[in-house]
Amino acid sequence: MFAHNFKYSLKILLKNKSLLFWSLVFPIILGTLFKLAFSNIENSETFNIIDIAVVNNSEINPFYKETIKSLSSNESENQIFTTKYVTLNEAKTLLNDKKISAYIQFEEDTPVIHVKENGINETIIRYVFDEIRIQKDIYEEVLAKMSLENTPPSDDAKLLELPQIKVELNDISNKNLSYTNIEYYTLLAMASLYGGLISMFLTNKHQANISAVGKRTSISKIKKTTLLLSDFLVCYLVELIGIALIFLYTLFVLKADFGNKLLPVLIITAAGSLSGLALGVFISVVIKGTENLKTGVLIAFTMISSFFAGMYGITMKYVIDKNIPIINKINITSLITDGYYSLYYYNDLKRYLTNLIILVAISLILITISVINLRRKKYDSI
DSSP states (O other): OOHHHHHHHHHHHHHOOHHIIIIIHHHHHHHHHHHHTTTTTTTOOOOOOEEEEOOTTOOHHHHHHHHHHTTTTTTTTTOOOOEEEHHHHHHHHHTTTSSSSSEEEEEEEEEEEEESSSSHHHHHHHHHHHHHHHHHHHHHHHHHHHHSSOOOOOOOHHHHHHHOOOOOBOOOOOOOOOOOHHHHHHHHHHHHHHHHHHHHHHHHOOTTOOHHHHHHHHHHSHHHHHEEEEEEEEHHHHHHHHHHHHIIIIIIIIOOOOTHHHHHHHHHHHHHHHHHHHHHHHHHHSSSSSSSHHHHHHHHHHHHHHHHHHOOOOOHHHHHHHHHHHHHHHHHHHHHHHHHHHHHSSSOOHHHHHHHHHHHHHHHHHHHHHHHHHHHHOOOOO
16 A cells, blocks of 8 residues: 555556645745856955954953954965954954944843844854854863862963864865855745645645535544655655756756865755654644635745745844844754755864754654644544
């Protein structure tokens, strides 16, 4: 029965031209429009050392000071910044005159980043200071454990004796992550969520209040879990082929730049597709209503999550990250695009792996809830 349902589901999927258009053709058309719309901006900027200022006060943690010094050294291969230590008024003047991309003010040991615009430089600054903060927390935990065994030296001395922290970015001096590339990243993530239309279509056919096929399967002895699993595998097969075609189109025709880590890019894209399919099944099973209503909910969710991830302007992503960070921590579109960003900019895979694990976890949670709900569904009459 598993193999029979697999073949049957594959056959009806391939016959649904409307579904194939929205999940495969539409993202390709949209990507082509992005290319045409942003062609004049393409390759307009290159990565250069970023000018920043730090408001000099007594609240600067020695850890931050030493790390900023390392990342601002002309002799370092990992130089990212040119840093000036100034007063608050001087920092504001430099920012208003556009002589720096940002200034950092420390408030109670926490760096607060002030920017006037939102662009690639501002993006890098935020990522770098996020990484420094994470490394600082890790080292302070290590020091706390060490202090339980021995009486340590003063805090300042301890921090300065720690190994030098590196916030590594890929060498992209001859490359540019253009605005078009950012749109391509979000486009692929959006296409992954659109795969939910495929899984929703097949899941709907097993529900007696929506489909005639669902009426028959509801009174049959066939396990709904078996049907759902075979359908899900069909969906994943079709979705992987579709997303692979979209990826190849953006890579070779639209000339999108995914860096030099293509295998991890493909892995997180596949994980994103899995999450999109799981979301489609979840909405189909949990949301009560007609097929059109469920489709509308999925499309609305996809558009909103793409908006939060920066598809309609990268500024929104950082507004969300700064004010309501939890949203993009569980936003499937944002997790996929952030995985692409981290692969492009960082040599360290830690941030990438975090996004990947969250995507897989979301998929498992949504599928589990969907299976439980589908098995419990009962109808008054068929």
